[in-house]
Amino acid sequence: MHVVGVEPDITDIQYLGIREQLKMCSKHVSIWSPEFSACGIRNMQLEFFPQGRETATLDGFCSVFLWCPEGTNIKYQLFVGNYHRAPDEDTYDSRMGHGHSNFCLLDAEIDNVTDSVTVGVDILDVSKVYEMGNGELKIHRLSLNKLMRREMMVIENHDVSTVEWKISRISQRLAATPRGASLYSPVFTAAGIRDMLLEFYPNGNANTKKDGYCSLYLRCPEGTQIVVTLIVGSYRKGPIMAKFDGSAGKGLPEFCELTAQINKDDDSIMVGLELKNAALSGTDGSGKKTVLKLESGGRSYR
Numbered sequence: 562m563h564v565v566g567v568e569p570d571i572t573d574i575q576y577l578g579i580r581e582q583l584k585m586c587s588k589h590v591s592i593w594s595p596e597f598s599a600c601g602i603r604n605m606q607l608e609f610f611p612q613g614r615e616t617a618t619l620d621g622f623c624s625v626f627l628w629c630p631e632g633t634n635i636k637y638q639l640f641v642g643n644y645h646r647a648p649d650e651d652t653y654d655s656r657m658g659h660g661h662s663n664f665c666l667l668d669a670e671i672d673n674v675t676d677s678v679t680v681g682v683d684i685l686d687v688s689k690v691y692e693m694g695n696g697e698l699k700i701h702r703l704s705l706n707k708l709m710r711r712e713m714m715v716i717e718n719h720d721v722s723t724v725e726w727k728i729s730r731i732s733q734r735l736a737a738t739p740r741g742a743s744l745y746s747p748v749f750t751a752a753g754i755r756d757m758l759l760e761f762y763p764n765g766n767a768n769t770k771k772d773g774y775c776s777l778y779l780r781c782p783e784g785t786q787i788v789v790t791l792i793v794g795s796y797r798k799g800p801i802m803a804k805f806d807g808s809a810g811k812g813l814p815e816f817c818e819l820t821a822q823i824n825k826d827d828d829s830i831m832v833g834l835e836l837k838n839a840a841l842s843g844t845d846g847s848g849k850k851t852v853l854k855l856e857s858g859g860r861s862y863r
Contacts, residue, residue: 572594572597572599572605572607572681572682573679573680573681574594574595574607574609574679574680574681575677575678575679576592576609576611576677576678576679576680577675577676577677578676578677579611579671579676579677579678580671580676581676582611583611583612583667586611586612587612588610588612588613588614588615588617589610589612589613589614589615590610590611590612591608591609591610591614591624592608592609592610592611593606593607593608593609594606594607594608594609594680599684600684600687601687602629602630602633602635602687603630604629604630604656605627605628605629605630606627606628607625607626607627607628607680607681607682608625608626608627608628608658608660609623609624609625609680610623610624610625611623611667613662613663614662616662617662617663618662618663619663619666619737619739619742620737621666621667621668621737622662622663622664622665622666622667623641623664623665623667624660624661624662624663624664625639625641625660625661625664625680626658626659626660626661627639627658627659627660627682628656628657628658629653629656629659630653630656631653631654631655631656632653633651633652633653633687634651634652634653634687634688635650635651635653635684635686635687635688636648636649636650636684636685636686636687637649637650637651637682637683637684637685638682638683638685638747638748639660639661639664639680639681639682640679640680640681640682640683640747641664641665641667641670641678641679641680641681642665642669642670642671642672642678642679643670643728643729644664644665644669644670644744644745645745645746645747645748646661646664646665646745647743647745647758647760647780648685648748648756648758650686663742666733666734666737666738668733669730669733669734669737683747683748685748685756719752719753720752720851721750721751721752721851721852721853722751722752722835722836722837722851722852723833723834723835723836723851723852723853724749724751724757724759724833724834724836724852724853724854724855725831725832725833725852725853725854725855726746726759726761726831726832726833726854726855727829727830727831727832727854727855728744728761728829728830728831728832729827729828729829730828730829731763731819731823731828731829731830732823732828733828734763735763735764735819735820738763738764739764740762740764740765740766740767740769741762741764741765741766741767742762742763742764743760743761743762743766743776744760744761744762744763745758745759745760745761746758746759746760746761746832746855747855749853749855751836751853752787752836752837752838753838754781754782754785754787754838755782756781756782757779757780757781758779758780758810759777759778759779759780759832759833759834759855760777760778760779760780760810760812761775761776761777761778761793761832762775762776762777763775763819764819765814765815766814767814768814768815769814769815770815771815771818773818773819773820774815774816774817774818774819775793775816775817775818775819776812776813776814776815776816777791777793777812777813777816777832778810778811778812778813779791779803779810779811779812779834780805780809780810781803781805781811782805783805783806783807784805784806785804785805786802786803786804786805787802787803787836787837787838788800788801788802788803788836788837789801789803789811789834789835789836789837790834790835790836791812791813791816791833791834792831792832792833792834792835793816793817793819793822793830793831793832794817794821794822794823794824794830794831795822796816796817796821796822798813798816799835800835800837
């Protein structure tokens with residue numbers, strides 16, 4: 562086990578020699594990270610079940626849980642390798658773990674070059690509620706580094722009009738992921754909008770009727786209004802005006818037939834969008850345009 566990085570809001574734990582550990586580690590057995598502190602919270606830990614815990618129902622899927630002390634109110638995003646879950650928001654009534662039993666297909670996230678897998682958490686928000694007479698006061702607490710980075714991302718990504726998310730080993734994921742199971746992009750900022758997220762179902766979701774069709778949705782903060790075109794491979798839907806009234810995503814349960822869009826050269830699929838923020842001036846299609854590329858859990862620009 563190797564601690565790759567402990568930033569004020571992101572902790573990465575790299576598990577080396579993971580395939581040998583898999584041979585020795587039976588189902589229901591977990592590996593604990595060292596304790597770490599982030600955003601003013603002490604004694605946090607990640608609990609990783611390489612073979613899944615007892616409540617896991619999908620073969621080959623690992624389980625991941627974030628442990629925090631009593632009284633913690635936190636919004637966070639767990640990840641294994643390049644796989645991210647949608648952000649979770651939990652209140653810890655006691656020291657316990659919150660997370661997911663069917664987290665992801667572990668084999669698809671192992672780095673075969675280093676024989677390792679990275680498990681981590683990105684802390685998005687920490688809050689505490691104080692009772693104030695007939696009402697309550699909610700205080701949000703983030704590190705200065707996190708707050709500055711969030712504001713810088715808004716400025717840096719003001720001109721982003723296209724987002725591309727490359728998903729590798731798609732054939733393996735397609736074979737192992739049942740209908741209704743989704744992949745989530747990292748949280749990103751584009752065109753002045755924070756906390757955006759792509760939600761992709763390789764085998765479709767509960768509302769998909771056609772075999773072989775994928776589903777794609779975009780999540781944005783409540784009140785966001787954009788003109789968006791959703792993209793899988795070379796297949797496009799839009800542009801349409803979308804207004805986000807709550808946490809539900811906007812998209813289609815039968816987006817396109819997935820296998821026709823797979824890049825056979827590297828067994829990947831490109832999922833993305835083009836957008837214009839209706840709240841921003843100067844988004845008439847003129848001027849500088851930037852592509853935000855989401856890949857390998859990171860972000861790059863073109």
